[in-house]
Amino acid sequence: MQFPESWLREFCNPPLATKQIADVLTMGGLEVEDLRPVAPPFTKVVVGEIKEAVQHPNADRLRVCQVDVGQGALLNIVCGAPNARVGIRVPTALVGAELPPGDDGKPFAIKLGKLRGVESQGMLCSARELKLSEDHAGLMELASDAPLGKDVREVLDLDDQVFTLKLTPNLAHALSVYGVARELSALTGAPLVQPKFEPVQPKNDAKLAVKVSAPDLCGRFSGRVVRNVDTKAKTPQWMVDRLARCGQRSVTALVDISNYVMFEFGRPSHIFDYDKIHGTLDVRWGKPGEQLKLLNGNTITVDEKVGVIADDKEVESLAGIMGGDATAVSDDTRNVYVEAAFWWPQAVQGRSRRYNFSTDAGHRFERGVDPSLTVEHIEHITRLILEVCGGEAGPMDDQVLSLPERKPVTLRVARASKVIGMPLTANPCLDAFERLGLPAQSNGETIVVTPPPYRFDLAIEEDLIEEVARIVGYEHLPTTPPLAPITAKLPPEGRRSAFAVRRLLAALGYQETINFSFVEDSWERDLAGNANPIKLLNPIASQMSVMRSSLMGSLLQVLKFNLDRKAERVRVFEIGRVFLRDASVATGDTTVRGVRQPMRVAGLAYGEPDGLQWARKAPGADFYDAKGDVEALLAPRQAEYRAATHPAMHPGRCAEVIIDGVSAGHVGELHPRSRQAWDLPHAPVLFELDLGQVLARDVPVFTPVPRFQPAERDIAVIVADSVTHAALMEAIHGADTGGLLRDALLFDVYKPKQATAGMAAGEKSLAVRLTLASPDATLTEDQIEAAVRAVVGRVATQLGGRLRG
Template sequence: MQFPESWLRAYCNPPLSTQAIADVLTMGGLEVEDLHPVAPPFSQVVVGEIKEAVQHPNADRLRVCQVDVGQGALLNIVCGAPNARPGIRVPVALVGAELPPGEDGKPFAIKLGKLRGVESQGMLCSARELKLNDDHGGLLELAADAPIGKNIRAVLNLDDHVFTLKLTPNLAHALSVYGVARELSALTGAPLQVPSFPPVQPANDAKLAVKVSAPDLCGRFSGRVVRNVNTKAKTPQWMVERLAGCGQRSVTALVDISNYVMFEFGRPTHIFDFDKIHGGLDVRWGRKGEQLKLLNGNTIEVDEKVGVIADAREVESLAGIMGGDATAVSDDTRNVYVEAAFWWPEAVQGRSRRYNFSTDAGHRFERGVDPSLTVEHIEYITRLVQDICGGEAGPMDDQVLKQPERKPVQMRVARAAKVIGMPITEAQCVDAFARLQLPAKVDNGVVTVTPPAYRFDLSIEEDLIEEVVRIVGFQNLPTTPPLAPITAKLPPESRRSRFAVRRLLAALGYQETINFSFVEEKWEKDLAGNQDPIQLLNPIASQMSVMRSSLVGSLLQVLKFNLDRKAERVRVFEIGRVFVRDASVQTTDSTVRGVHQPMRVAGLAYGDPSGLQWGSKAGQVDFYDMKGDVQALLSPLQAEFVAAAHPAMHPGRCAAIRVGGKDVGFVGELHPRWRQQWELPHTPLLFELDLDAVTARKVAVFESVPKFQPAERDIAVIVGEQVTHGALMDAIHGAATSGLLRDALLFDVYKPKEAQGGLQPGEKSLAVRLTLARSDATLTDEEIESAVRAVVDRIATQLGGRLRG
């Protein structure tokens, strides 16, 4: 929102400096993002009238002008502007004037000199030379009644300042000069000049038939026909200057009037060429296949979710956003139809973004525009049109279908004091609402406010508390230190922190990555086997349309990104949240119904496991490298690796990770299909674990140093070739050794090529060292032999093995 200071002071003129007004607005919630003068400093530039302009005797593109600047004698000034002609009034820089700095940053001084042998006693200026705008096609032509000899800064009000406000979406009522003035009056107590809108008496009975077919689109529609309008009339200079202060260039008189009222009162309106409307107007929702050429030249296709204004033949306007080219006013227009309506914010929101553009009208309507003043604003526009362009007005047509219901909002004074953090009285609250022109009643410590029609942001108690504290002043709030007791929150000894996990992975050579939680839907179906991922209602990009249930896709994307930049070795990890459907989850402060959100830790290794190393040959990371990293990450917990299948992993080269009999993740090689799809030169290794399993750890328990020497026995057993190391260890530790078995270590595997040494084809010999001990006595030979026999018997029973030789 941008506007000139002089326009603001026309409605509210507090005895404050420009900077003080900016500070008051900012502290009142209307942040002043920028404040700058209308024009840079320059001096001795006055209004002059060209009395005579003749060809320069020595230059084809120069003219010698006789200029009256109110000094009695005419000044002789050489000028090269194409529009230098007798009768126009232009800015004249006198000898000794200083113009705004050029590209070198130094002021440009005007001196008495000669151009091609002709003396020049000053300089005629363009808008660009005065740094008013970038127009340098000719001299800046002033109004015909501009007083000759008067300082140009006073004539064009160049000592004015331009405010630029950065408004939050709830401040729709401040999207106009009058709205900001209303806020400034409430904040400073300065009187507010309330405008009046006297009705214009109809001079004819011309009306346009309007039908509102969609009351859920338009709650009120007002309009009037104005005949015999001179569309070629020139916009008054005062209006051009105010529009320029709002960042709006002058177009034509009718367009300028519509824009002027929008900036002044926040009321977007539209002016149709009445003679180009076929039959009457129908305010309705669009129909699939209908097209509309807009005023900006774009042709769009509408559907049932977009509101339109149509006549008997075609769509003429995009409701609340932009008018159509077919009924746009032009120099040939003689009769116009002025329209002002209340469009429901929900019916306008998001429609501009569908067509990749935005408008000032749509910006206001989607936040809410006062529905109660459509007729008054049309009366105001009618009067401006008649004053500038002439014309005879027809009768007013006003259709009120349904307007927003303003429900009373209650605020507890005690609650306001608690939220604000300082004592607040009922009188202060009532005074604040009175200054804001909000009708309020007090009953037993409760203030009830009925929001006016232009306040769409007042619906809950906190909204009223915000209004009170704005008027009281944020700068008046006390600086109160927190009173809550500070108690150290000691982490449980049975868990380690996420930072410790990150530090451990970094020590293993991994680098952390952070990725979006929303991913491509194809990743979920291919890599996670999730055919029903959680969809986003409003994704920021088409390739980020679902919530991830696995971190694998994110890590592969990071790998691909690095490989595209010639990385030869990549080791990355991520700790992040995933999102899985779970009907048992209910909504709480930290959960959403139907969605389980566990934390996971995942890692990826690619390339040489050791990097460039003189002491070893280069190679590729394999399953056992990654398995070792997972074991180090879970230590001191003992993990069990069991062959398993995973949608993203290579069949036969993937293992499920179990801790305490519970699956906590997986580790393995990427499936060749996905390696080919991602165009990876080598196969990466990946793991993914539940973070809770990684952060868990056993609490150390004191155990005295053994007083008695342990006994070690080596046994060799013959088992089938299909027996795994894990199965063997399960059988050994499951033997009834009366607690004597402390450890078992496989130290040799023997597989003969042919039957020998008691081994048959399909068998193998496994040599295991058993460690036996007691804490209270030295083991006897009988105890040792009994424990070893129990182990061998268990292997025979469970695995079908036998003692070798």
Template sequence: MQFPESWLREFCNPPLTTRELADTLTMGGLEVEELRPVAPPFTQVVVGEIREASPHPDADRLRVCQVDVGQGGLLQIVCGAPNARAGIRVPCALVGAELPPGEDGKPFAIKLGKLRGVDSHGMLCSARELKLSDDHGGLLELSIDAPVGADVRQVLALDDTLFTLKLTPNLAHALSVYGVARELAALTGAPLREPSVAPVPPAHDQRLRVSVTAPDLCGRFSGRVVRGIDPKARTPQWMVDRLARCGQRSVSALVDISNYVMFELGQPSHIFDLDKIHGELEVRWGRAGEQLKLLNGNTVNVDEKVGVIADNAQVESLAGIMGGDWTAVSDDTRNVYIEAAFWHPLAVQGRSRRYNFSTDGGHRFERGVDPSQTVARIEHITRLVQDICGGQAGPIDDHVVALPQRNPVTLRAARAAKVIGMPLTPSQCQQALSRLGLEVVVDGDLLTVNPPPHRFDLSIEEDLIEEVARIVGYEKLPTTPPLAPVVARPVSESRRSRFALRRLLAALGYQETINFSFVEETWERELAGNADPVRLLNPIASTMGVMRSSLMGSLLQVLRHNLDRRADRVRVFELGRVFVRDGAVVTTDSTVRGIRQPMQVGGLAYGSPDGLQWARKGQPQVDFFDLKGDIESLLSPRHCEFRAATHPALHPGRCAEVFLQGQSIGFVGELHPRWRQQWELPAAPMLFELDLDAVLARQQPAFEPVPRFQPAERDIAVIVAESVTHDALVAAVRAADTGGLLRDATLFDVYRPQQASAGLAPGEKSLAIRLTLASALTTLTEEQIDGAVQAIVARISTDLKGRLRA
């Protein structure tokens, strides 16, 4: 919200400088985002009246003007502005004046000069040359009653400052100059000038019949007919200037008056062309199929969720948002209907966003506008209309339908002192609230406040505590160091930190990425197999409508983003939370009923396993075993198991489920060909997603002495069926009863004959294993070694139907 300081001081003028005033508002909760002068500095620019304007003898576009600047004689000034003519008063920069700096940053000095051989004793200025606006279409024409020779800065009140406030949504009562002044008076104790307008006596009895059929939309609707106005009347310059300094351009007198009262007092209103209304007005909810052409030229469709003002023939206005084009006032308007209403905030909130625009009126109505002042504001608008456009006013119709009920709010002084952090008595709390104009009833430590109609933000005790804190002054809060015991919490050796996991992944060549938890619903359905994701009530974008239950979609999006920028090798990971429906979850301080929110770690690898290098021919793609090795590094020294599985996002024949100590902790595999084609990926990436808690857990270190006796190694080759896996073979070896001598078993060769050979039948293969045997007590004998080997061979024969290869 933007307004000039001078307008604010008309309502409340504390003995503070501009900077002190801004600091007071900011510390009172009304953050002053910017202070900016109305006009940059310039000197010796006065009001001049053009007495004569004759063509230049040597230039068609120049005029030689005789200008009266109040010095007793006329100055000859050559001017090229198209509107330079006799009889107008304009800014005149005298010789020696300094105008605002140009693009080079240096002030522009006015000197005595010649234009095409004609002396020029100064310069007639446009608004752009004085940096008042971007208008460079001609000279800045001043009011005809501007005193000749007077300083333009004083005439136009340019020694002023624009305040830009950044208001939070709960400060709807401060969305006007008077509202800010009311807060300033409470903060400083300076007197507040209350706006008062004498009622306009009716000059006729014409009324417009209005029916309010939607009390949940409109709580109060007031209106008045004014006849015989002059729509072509010019808006007074003081009003144009104030609107401009609020960021609002002048449109026409009637529109300017409506906007002026909104910025001044916070009450949006609308002025209808009475002669274009068919029959009577009805305030109701819209109906499916209805359309309305708005003042901004857009045609919108309305439905049952949007409030409207309609006549007997069509919809004429969006309730609380914008008026319609059909009943807009124009130069042909003679009779008008002035409307001011109270629209329930919940009935207006979000409606503008449906049509991709916002209005100043809607911004105020959706936060709450004082319902008790509609009649007074119509009186003020009527007075301005008559003063500027003339006309005869009729009686005011006031339909009070359903005003909001304001319940008393209680405040405990002891509670306020505890929350604010400083000692407060009930008397101090009462004084602070009374300065805000609130009615306070004190009963011991308990204060009861009846919120006034303009304060929609006062509903609970914490609201009153906030009011007490900002009126007393945040700067008065004592500086008290916190008192809390410092308890050292040693890190458990059975768990590593997330930072350590990030460093390990980075050491493996991955880069961390951070993504939104909001994703497309198609990702959940296709990549996670989740037909019922957690949906958002108010998503920030149509493509971010549900909460993710898997990290894979986010990682694929990162891959797609990098491939679009010509990356040929991508390795990324993410530590993030996922959201899964689970009826067993109850609401606690950290959980929400029905939704489980575990942390996951996901990774994606694409392209060459180790980048471009001289020792590797070609550019092979990363495969399942590259990612399998990375996962084993993450979980080391614990041993995990990989079992063939299926996952909606992964290739059905190249996917494994990861088990740790018999518990499933996630999946690893190649992206499904269907999704690779859909995402338009040149090659298939490898992905994994694991439970973060399982990855962070680790075995406590157990120290063992260095072996004193040298281990023994034996190589065996066993013939097994083609279907026997490496995991099954190792499991059988480790299950053998070797008396605790087996230390390690490593597969070092796989033999599949190209054709039938001795000892191997079709469908069989030979697996060669190196066994490492050792004892902590003694050197192994041949008998012990042979016994352990025979036990292993026997176990393989029993479990896998294998046999020792000759």
């Protein structure tokens, strides 16, 4: 919201400086984002009138002007503007004047000089040279009655200040100069000038039949016909200046009047060309397939969720947002229909975004506009039209269908005192509501407030508490230290923090990425095998239409981004939330019904594990590099790795990570299909684990250092080729060794190329080193041999193996 200070002071003029007003508004909840002068500083620029303009003797494009600046003698000024002519009054910079800085940032000084041999005693200025606008097509023409010799800053009120407010969505009542003045009056106690809307007496009986078919779209519709208007009339300069200082350029007189009232009182309105309306108007919801060409030139297709104003032939306007081109006023317009309505906020909200544009009218209607003053504001618009464009007004047509019910809101004084943090009684609260113009009744302990029609933001007790706090003044609230005891929350020893996981992954060479939870639908289908992802109703982009159930797609996108920029080695990870359908989940403080949202940690490695390295000639990171990183991440916990399948991973190079019998995730190489789809030179390796499993850790249990030397024995067992390492270790550790077995390590695998005397086809030899020890005494040979026989026997019984040789 942008407006000039002079306009604000017409409604409320507190005895405060400009900066003080800005501070009061900011502390009252209406943040002043910017405060700047209307024009940059310049000096000795006065009103001058061209008395004579003759051709320069030595230049075709220059004229020698005699200019009267009220000093008696005329000034001789050389000018090249095409509109320099006798009789116009223009800004004249005298010798010694300083104009606003140019592109070099330095002020431009006017000196006595010669142009092509003719002396010039000043400079005639364009609006651009004074930094008032970008118009430099010619001299800036002033009003014909501007006093000669008077400072242009005074004539044009260029010392005025422009406020720019950054309003929150609940402050719709402050989206006008009068609305801000009403707030300023409440905050400072300065009197508020109440506007008067004198009714315009009808001069004809012209009336347009209007039918409101959708009360849930439009609660009140008011309008009147004005005949014989002059649409070519020029907008008064004071109105043009005020609109410009509100950030709105002048268009035509009728459009300017409509915009002026919107900025003045927050009332968007629309003016139709009455003669272009076919029959009657119908206010209704749109019909599928109906099209409308808007004033901005766009042609849109509406449906039953968009409100429209239609005549007997076609749709003429997008309700509460923008008018249509078919009934727009033009220079040929003679009769107009002025409309002001109350559109339900929920019927306007989000409609502009469907068509990728926004308007000042839609911005106000979707937040709520006072429904009680449609007739009064049309009277105001009508009077301005008659003053500027002439014409004859018809009778007022006002249809009231359904208006918002203003439900009383109760404030508990004790509750307000507790929330605000200072002792309060009912009297200061009642005073605050009286200053805000909020009708209130009190019994000493509670106050019942009935919100006025323009306050759509007052619905619950907390809204009233906020009003009391900002009128009292946030800067006046006492500073009270907290009294709650502060007790450090110690994390359990068996659980580490997510930050510790980040540090560990960073130590392993990974860099953290943070990605959107919205992903492409194809990622879910190809990488997560999710045929029914959670779809977004209003995605911010077409390629971000579903919620992710896996982090792998996000990491692949990061990889592709870096490879496209010639990166050779990429190691990235992410800790983030995924979204899975789960009917058992109920809505809670941190949950949404039907959606489970676990946290996961995922990593991706591509390229040489150690970078350029003379001692390693591997083609790039492989499965075992990623598996080693997962083991380091989970340490000291030991996981089991089982061959598995995953939609995103190579069917023969993927393992499921099992911790304490529970699946924690997967690790493996990217599927060749996905590698081809992403156009990757080499396949990266990935892992994705449940964060809860990664955060858990075993509490260390200390044991004394062994006093006796352990014994080591190497055995080689022949087993079927299908026996896995995990099965072998399970059999060995399951043997009854009397508690002597400390460790088992596979150190060799032998597969003959063809059957031998000792090994048949389809068999292999696995060499394992057993570590045996006792905490009580040095092991004897008999104890060692008994333990080895127990291990070999267990392998034979469980896996069908035998001792080699």
